[in-house]
Amino acid sequence: MNVTELHRIDRTVKQWLQTSRNFILAKMNENLNVAEKSSRKDLVTNVDKENEKLLISKIRTFAPDSQILGEEGFGDQIRQTKGWVWVVDPIDGTMNFVKQRDHFAIMIALYVDGQGVLGYIYDVINDQLFSGGPEIGVFQNDERLAAPKNIGLRDGLVSLSGPMVIHDRFNFQKVAETSSGLRIYGSAGIEITHLLKGEIVAYVSYLKPWDFGAGKILAESLGLAVSTVDGQALDMLSSDFVMVATVQAQQDILPIIGSNV
């Protein structure tokens, strides 16, 4: 895809995101309809669902031949990644959305023939949009981001799944203690924006495709390593234990996890 075409798509997606943000902000003045999905800690609201429908309808009009993978199930059943595949998370960090009314993100990704082309993480309340891809670079709003410094585990802060730390999954307690400190923000999208800004050096959690679809594109475009927890390539259609890290922090963490996978 040429750069002119990429910029045309980029401008269009940013318009959708503005519409979507305004929709969410308006809905936050009303009572939320909150339901549990797999557990009391896995929530969905009417706003997640309505926002996914809104974004999918925009995509269908703009690029009708696309496949769409949406968290709330209003997209397609996808079995192969040929052609254009959009990945949509209408509200990432729904628990934060419900309990904090802050620290959640809209995320959209575009893959073409399995390759990440454009990614978007939009911190709605703070109006910070992280966008871009390997061809056009990565931006925070209008400011181009430089690659984060390649800092190792010992000299950086890490973000790990809270339950996985508590149960010491993958030797995570040692990962946390080796680092300069543990942080937990509660939204994969928000955690990855901290990585893009160089504020943390690694993030590891169990993620579904819509949790990492956009972040993978943005992180890799800035030279960060994105893999499974044991350093293997990610399948963009599968859920997995995912590590996003500086190259050095990834190399520091893999031996600590070692045979605990």
Place this chain on the structure above:
Amino acid sequence: MNVTELHRIDRTVKQWLQTSRNFILAKMNENLNVAEKSSRKDLVTNVDKENEKLLISKIRTFAPDSQILGEEGFGDQIRQTKGWVWVVDPIDGTMNFVKQRDHFAIMIALYVDGQGVLGYIYDVINDQLFSGGPEIGVFQNDERLAAPKNIGLRDGLVSLSGPMVIHDRFNFQKVAETSSGLRIYGSAGIEITHLLKGEIVAYVSYLKPWDFGAGKILAESLGLAVSTVDGQALDMLSSDFVMVATVQAQQDILPIIGSNV
């Protein structure tokens, strides 16, 4: 102290905080001089020290008969709390300051004869000042904050010290799992601002007087419970395991901690 006098002090402290914020922002463009205090995870920088000197000099000029308790040791040795006692933390969350250049706070508190009168937590980068006290109310910048809802542990997010979760101190792993989710932000001041806004329902960590001095005043002014981890009154001159929580969350957490103190 009458309300006119409180407002005069309030306006003055806010001027110091603006000066102090500008000083820190200017210094962030220079190289930091970072040193370890008790461990590699307990940092101090030249900016912590210089900002404490700046604030203490303001206080000495404004209220020369005061005692001053400062984190970096440029204040007084305080043995009793009679009269005016100022508590100063020039940069709370120094690790965040060094590694993230964000998510840290300037904190100032004024106690008179041991009673909290005015507290200030200033999120420097995001320019959000939490200020006030029992007489004049609590504000986020110019907006008065209402008391947070009295939400229990199960229905709210909690913030706990990362190392204490890892070592399951005080049965903290069960506290986290009983809650709706664990968050860790890495600055006592910032954690307490999340409580003031109702975004989390409890925060527990080992804190020194300058870590909780301002937060205790602001939290209690909004009806939150501030105590030691086993529900006892805090001594404002002593370090302790401190819990700041909604009344309901405190009641939910105390039996989980139970005999583990």
